[in-house]
Amino acid sequence: MLTATRPYTDRYLGSDKRFAAHAPNYPACWIYNSVPGYEFKDFTGAPVFIQAGELDAYDLPDTCLNLLRSLGSMAPGLLTVKVHRGATHAFDRSEPAITITDPLSHLGKGGKFASPRTPRPRSRPGPQTTSFFRSKFGLSPE
Numbered sequence: 001m002l003t004a005t006r007p008y009t010d011r012y013l014g015s016d017k018r019f020a021a022h023a024p025n026y027p028a029c030w031i032y033n034s035v036p037g038y039e040f041k042d043f044t045g046a047p048v049f050i051q052a053g054e055l056d057a058y059d060l061p062d063t064c065l066n067l068l069r070s071l072g073s074m075a076p077g078l079l080t081v082k083v084h085r086g087a088t089h090a091f092d093r094s095e096p097a098i099t100i101t102d103p104l105s106h107l108g109k110g111g112k113f114a115s116p117r118t119p120r121p122r123s124r125p126g127p128q129t130t131s132f133f134r135s136k137f138g139l140s141p142e
Contacts, residue, residue, distance in 0.1 A: 001027055006042045021136040022048040023129045026056060026089050029064040030107050040067070041074055048079045049132045053087030057114065059107050082128060090115050
């Protein structure tokens with residue numbers, strides 16, 4: 001998500017390069033504008049399509065919507081959040097369920113995080129991501 005900000009892209013890509021669009025899946029949205037080094041402002045102007053799961057137990061399912069609301073007029077029209085009904089944190093993984101210890105989970109308190117094998121969410125993230133990029137790159141929809 002930080003590649004959507006000028007300071008980050010200037011530092012790592014150079015001031016003459018920018019990504020055209022961004023599509024993070026289930027980011028830890030609580031961290032942005034709360035933890036030093038994760039400043040999510042001064043945007044490049046490229047759109048950001050954030051996808052999260054309604055059953056996300058990594059932190060809270062509404063953290064990405066809360067981030068969007070907190071930005072107010074800082075990024076008008078640049079950010080979109082799609083919360084997939086029936087989806088968990090790692091909604092695109094098909095591997096067996098595992099438990100992970102992650103220091104960023106649970107709003108930074110850390111600890112164990114169960115990552116279940118996710119049934120296919122009711123709204124499918126893959127085609128929505130493809131449609132987002134196709135529209136941003138000026139391609140016809142499939």
